Amino acid sequence: MKAIYTIAALGLLAGFGSGTALAHDEHAATAVQPNVTPVTQKDMPDMPGKEIIVITVDYPPGVVEHVHHHDANAIVYVLQGNIIEGVKGQPEQHLKAGDTFYEGPNDTHTVGRNASKTEPAKFLVFIVKDKNKPVVLPGDAGH
Template structure:
């Protein structure tokens, strides 16, 4: 897919975000009693040029102190922080602090070992674009 087609698909996904949205919860267990992230799938678009592939757009709301379980996505994932500050990390790489307006990338083989709100008093919100196989779940618990 060329860059123009990719941006067209992303733009379509962003436009659909006004039309749909079903809240889903992150699966897995938490090592602490920290609040859970709230995940909403806002759009999903099959890619005709790439049979079996789709772009899925989700939003994630982290309440203060929220922590994600260790997981993976089996997808290319680009995180864009809308509000607040989050800390992200994948196995084998250092943690990154990402502020509003900044991005983070996870590859299909990455295990997301760190995902949390950097603040104990303020919420954080981000959007994630996932390029994935249509048949794969959004989140796969990992160790």
């Protein structure tokens, strides 16, 4: 399962639940989408009903992500490049290789973009969630 997927398709991956992402109005015109690659998915035996999912996300130059929500705990670890990330109600964070970013189950991911128009960026995401919940939910999911 090493194929590359867009963030909107992430929730449709076999074994990764169902969900979709909606366009953020000011960035809806962008044709460039992030590429999401599943790395692993494992049940958490010491936490029945929970699972951990690890993915990589490639941000091509100039990419702008859609607003979305994860009903989960997610930690981003930047592998390459520079990205801008943010959740509703918090300031945007400029991250470079080696930096981390946290999204909680009540956060809406309002900002996600490559800081560069010419260089790619890549990051690893660790997601801990309920097994019966989708990985990605549209918009702010009521938050």
